[in-house]
Amino acid sequence: MERRRRLFETEKVGGRAAYRFQAVTVAAGILLLLYYRVTHVPAAGEGRAAWLGMLAAEFWFSVYWVITQSVRWCPVRRRTFKDRLAQRYGEELPGVDIFVCTADPQSEPPSLVISTILSVMAYNYPSEKISVYLSDDGGSILTFYALWEASKFAKHWLPFCKRYNIEPRSPAAYFFNSEGHHDRCPPKELSFIKDLYEEMTNRIDTTVINYLKDHQPIVQILIDGKGQNAVDDDGNVLPTLVYMAREKRPQYHHNFKAGAMNALIRVSSVISDNPIILNVDCDMYSNNSDSIRDALCFFLDEEMGHNIGFVQYPQNYNNETENNIYGNSLQVLNQVEIAGLDSVGGPPYIGTGCFHRREVLCGRIFSKDYKEDWNRGIRKRHEQTYMRLKRRQSLSKGTPLFPEIMNPWATPFIYVFCMKNIYCLYEELLCGHTLKGWWNGQRMWMVRRITSYLYGLIDTIRKLLGLSKVEFVVSSKVILCGMLVIINIPIYEAMFLRKDKARIPFTVTLASIGFVILAFLIPIV
Known part of the structure; x- marks a missing residue:
């Protein structure tokens, strides 16, 4: 009877009713938002291109939001039984x-x-x-x-x-x-x-x-x-x-x-x-001496072990700042997103802290009468994946790209913006972060998306187009600087070209140029 008892169990995370209500209502708001965009496209003119650009951006962020909700809809936790592992296998454990x-x-x-x-x-x-x-x-x-x-x-x-x-x-x-x-x-x-x-x-x-x-x-x-x-x-x-x-x-x-x-x-x-391989980075020490036995509870489980190929553990860091100044904390990722990924097939391999079956990496010769002494598998409860968080669009009274604040169509825009951020803040607080830490995280996501992520995207496109192989090598940094200039064209227009009320005062422009010149003249020590 003992041999039939599971070596691990799966538990669904409770208290998801409030989250699902929030997710359904936000999804409804997104559909209304997209419907408004499609049905109110302006006639041919200067604003049409911007409107279609907003439609494309909002559609992409809607798809992105749906993807991020897939790891939150039904998260699970895993619990291992190392005592049963010891009783069942004793010293007959794999190397x-x-x-x-x-x-x-x-x-x-x-x-x-x-x-x-x-x-x-x-x-x-x-x-x-x-x-x-x-x-x-x-x-x-x-x-x-x-x-x-x-x-x-x-x-x-x-x-x-x-x-x-x-x-x-x-x-x-x-x-x-x-x-x-x-x-x-x-x-x-x-x-x-x-x-x-x-x-x-x-x-x-x-x-x-x-x-x-x-x-x-x-x-x-x-x-x-x-x-x-x-x-x-x-x-x-x-x-x-x-x-x-x-x-x-x-x-x-x-x-x-x-x-x-x-x-x-x-x-x-x-x-x-x-038969088991664990790989770790040289700066990621083990903080749990029973990690091997926990992993074997998955691999050697008689009912599900044959479906498991690797067991991924979470990464955690020492000396994190209280308010997450650099937005590098993985608490939400480990506690929320990895648990959700585990319910839809398991987290990806992240390069460290992962137990593999050797035969999964190297393969084995097929034989009809082949029989394993113990089983194998494809995941575990914890570990790192992707961080997400989409950026919201600007919302202010009188902006032509959005409905007037008193217009009923403004409701889905406001609701989606508020609920998405409120729930994001709730997740951060639930995982032990502070309000300031959440705000720092939002700030750092913005910085990453207009610097390193943009740079990586441009570099990938450049390689796909073969620009890195031509005799005249176009630097990725030059392309990035050019893109930043293009993005800021409206600011340059307001500084030097516009004559209406939307122009930037000449004194502000002059002061800005002075500060930039001064910054270039200051030597870097």
């Missing part, structure tokens, strides 16, 4: 290969990299079933030396973590956090392990950086989990630890992460060939 990628020891300090390595080596999982691979696309002797230091420190760190069940198991994060868990272990032992860690990082940080830009492939096993000497201070087996640097030649640009992942798959298939 796990863990891939960590780094490329530049200057932007990704080796002391940061080894903290990530140590956090995944210390998972609450049989050490003999864990193999950790570091791909160093920088080919740095410093990174190799840091990993060698970490292999020695692991003999002390891993038993310390498991003896006192500390979290997180990244030494940098653990010792940085002065609150919480330091009272779990004796002060003398804590001081000893902290001194060992600080001595190790000091040795790494004072080592001269050296790069290898032209070398053959390098694969070095620093800890062989099958060796007799690969044990920690408590006599327990250590995880396998492998350093890898791909072949480098100055004339070839082959230092991209996708290539590193392909190389890691090939190397690991020879050394350990474990």
